[in-house]
Amino acid sequence: MNLKEFSHHIGLSPTTVSRALNGYPEVSERTRRKVLESAERLGYTPNSRAARLATGRAMTIGHILPLSKEHEMVNPIFSDFIAGAGEQYSKSGYDLSLSVVRDEDEAEAYRDLATRGVVDGAVIHGPKIDDPRIRLLQEIDLPFVVHGRSSRVDGEYNWVDVNNRRAFWRATDFLLDLGHRRIGLINGLDGMDFATRRLNGYGDALAARGIARDPELVFSGEMTENYGFATTMQMLRSPKPPTAILVSSIIPAMGARRALHDLGIGLGDEVSVVIHDDDLSYFRNEGDVPIFTATRSSVREAGRLCADILLDSIRGAQDECRHVLLEADLTVGQSTGPAPAMRHLLDRDRTEVLRRP
Amino acid sequence: MNLKEFSHHIGLSPTTVSRALNGYPEVSERTRRKVLESAERLGYTPNSRAARLATGRAMTIGHILPLSKEHEMVNPIFSDFIAGAGEQYSKSGYDLSLSVVRDEDEAEAYRDLATRGVVDGAVIHGPKIDDPRIRLLQEIDLPFVVHGRSSRVDGEYNWVDVNNRRAFWRATDFLLDLGHRRIGLINGLDGMDFATRRLNGYGDALAARGIARDPELVFSGEMTENYGFATTMQMLRSPKPPTAILVSSIIPAMGARRALHDLGIGLGDEVSVVIHDDDLSYFRNEGDVPIFTATRSSVREAGRLCADILLDSIRGAQDECRHVLLEADLTVGQSTGPAPAMRHLLDRDRTEVLRRP
């Protein structure tokens, strides 16, 4: 049933019915009640396709999920973020459009969503340093919000980010306080803005204590379990293994733990591990004393915040760009402890284990 | 720029331009080339909102992500499935609409998508036994495909499923062949169709060898890391611990591994583990010899298949319902081995470790 039929059916004009359903004030209460009731009874729901054309609003937010040919990986953080954002969209009557594209087509995909008029706004995920997507969306004048930030981009834009630099500074400092001097860093992909900030936090904390950064102890890559395993193995088998490791996500941290176990090295006593925990729903780092000492920041909450900001900006409620910087407090878990005396790791038997092929 | 302006600009009627862009045959090649070229040059892209109203097609597929209040978990399988399906949608010019709703609102959400006319079809995720969503979509006559199947639903429908029963039968049989007699099962949530089939495969394999199923060894729950940890702990600390465990996903398997390590029990020698591996992109069970012995079936591939079937069915290319049953072959990894003689586990020192609080 369409508006014409429905309105005819209840003896009113399409105009009045439309107004009644959309909450316009010039409809009398009696009429509105009648319309709402009849719509319910007769099962009339306005066709969104028509409404979207008529209003010029798509009532939809675009998210783009880029997959690269080589490492076609879905960022595990994506789903939790989407869950948070989607929740807010639903509340405001917005739909969420998700485009899966090859990463070289990503810019084109944003442009396409905008020119085809299927979205009113978009979210940028995983910004790189000097990310071109930001400039693009500014250019085509599509409202957007960035989950993260992008260094070296000029012009204002909405963003929600974790204070990555401070979190990693704090985590590093914590390990230094425990007496660790050789601290490894298993970071995200090079070029990602968040990875750079984390690296800086780590490096600056070391520098503040006059400790040189050892490039052998810093890794960047996609945050898979295997990546955490391989990098941890490599570090611990090296001539000068670290006594502590910072890991950028709980997923590679699983791999790091596996490596430690495989080598028979105690997690938390012989080698300490601090992770950044995005509070993924299916991977909770919980318990009275969490498994991992961690800097935590819920990515789902970030999704909610991004959605709210974007919707505000679309509705024109916000004139200025909004920035939210989330602090990630350090929670001490079971994976950290005082640095062991170096001789533990230099003990003959142990080194043999560490250096086996 | 809209169609009217554009067509006027290049001296043709809107009709011809529309036809040229949509590949209708009654346009001369010369004209079509001219239109395509000019569109490119002048940057004209048809407004999808208008096209959707005019054609009556939404060119969009709906996915619904239900979140429950208590255990608001995003199924980790979801993102990989979406990645696979979304890839296919893009290729066919379809968009993907994702609705995040509270799970009690899920049925309403499907109905809403259909009556508002924002989708042409939908995917049902994680079907339960006798799933009401299937009947609903049949009733409102919205094309759909189920990722999984639903026992006890009558009527035909499209589905893509893994042969869960056979996979778990096979895995159980494999462990039995290795001499294991007490085999635990860490399964998905009760009521989920896939979990039931897996339980049946496991139970039937045991029964075929005349082994009684011990309810103390069977668990069902949401497949988090902690769930795998807790259930494994419980089993291994029980008076009659299993010598092997089947785990329904790699995520709880991480927890199971953690439990084994914490108890100092060797994975693959003292206790064997077989998992079902959905081949999640950020959690690959790979290597020359995979870490886990596993029945594997790519959920991303399932997503692609579902998308293809659904699109076919929407385009009316398919008259009959299609069913795809994917076989999950067993790959032997490092996590399984012959059952140890029972005395190992009954050794005095060991049991003390196992039974500590």
Add this chain to the structure above:
DNA sequence: TTCATCGTTCAAAGCGGTTTCAAGTTCTGC
């Protein structure tokens, strides 16, 4: 009583495409 005002309601003109149907043009075959 009359005129301005207010509160309601409606007719009709969009929104920007697609598609039907008619018409004009160019080819054939005879």
Add this chain to the structure above:
DNA sequence: GCAGAACTTGAAACCGCTTTGAACGATGAA
């Protein structure tokens, strides 16, 4: 050279809703 088929093109209706501008009756002020 001409009728009829085969190609191309275009005018106008239509998709189902929103919104502008006008109309109408009721109310209140003059």
